[in-house]
Amino acid sequence: MKKTLLLFLIALSFGFTKPKKQYLTRNGEVIFFSYASAENIKAKNNQALSLLDVKEEKVAVNILMRAFEFEKSLMQEHFNDSYIESDIYPRATFEGTILNFNPELRGKRTRYIKGAFTLRGITNTIKIKADIDYDGYQYIITGETSIDVKDYKIKIPQILSSKIAKTVKITFNFKYDSYEK
């Protein structure tokens, strides 16, 4: 009887510690930073949606471009109307695979995530170095990458082209909770 109970508890504990299949965040943080000689351009978006499928070892991110917040309204206006054209391309997306993920491993590890990043309707394959932290309940994925402005045909006026960096640094922080469909 004792042996049966012990086996049951072991089985139960495995049930609790094994990661669930899918994890979701609606409040993923994405920050972009672009160096400019006159004034650096920085914006933050705290509403990125991301789904982490630990069984498939895949991650998907959906970012609403108009949800980027700038300190100055004119910068925000230029970003949406001139550079990103948010009316035509309202979202940026990323779909990727975590390489050598090992989802059951607890603690922090660094992994590459390789996938397709789509911005302004243009898709490019990118490889991002990210830190993945798992405490048994939640996953936290953080990291940074940079993208070339020309790869996504972002139009910078001739007069400003020498004053704005050709690459944009993107940092992200996603804290996932388990998700039941």
Place this chain on the structure above:
Amino acid sequence: MKKTIIILVLIIVSIGGVFWFFSYINSKIIPTQKIKSTISIKLNNDNENASLKDLKKFDYLIEHAIQVKGTLKEVKVHNNEYTVIISSKNNDVNIICKLQEDQKEKIKEFNVGNDIILKGVYKGYLIEMILLNCIII
């Protein structure tokens, strides 16, 4: 004499222009308190809930302030920034609102399950409508 007046006027206009230009390029985001709501949505109204399932038709409201009444479902804090999710009573419709900086203390007076009215600037949708710079009414 006439020439002096013209030069003086030109100088004043130029200084005014420079001030206007710098205040324009440095202007901050307008606080939501100063923006009038374009529409008001009640999440516990079945007809409105049904219409909120087709979010594309709300595209005309992007960058407009809208007022939403619903039930406080969740408050998330990240880096001292507050985001709330308000929902309908039966939980089938959610709206995400990021609170304006000056609303942090006010939200602490609310508990999950309380009715709440918020006004924020509509930015579009992913799964749910997303409002930024939300204030509690």
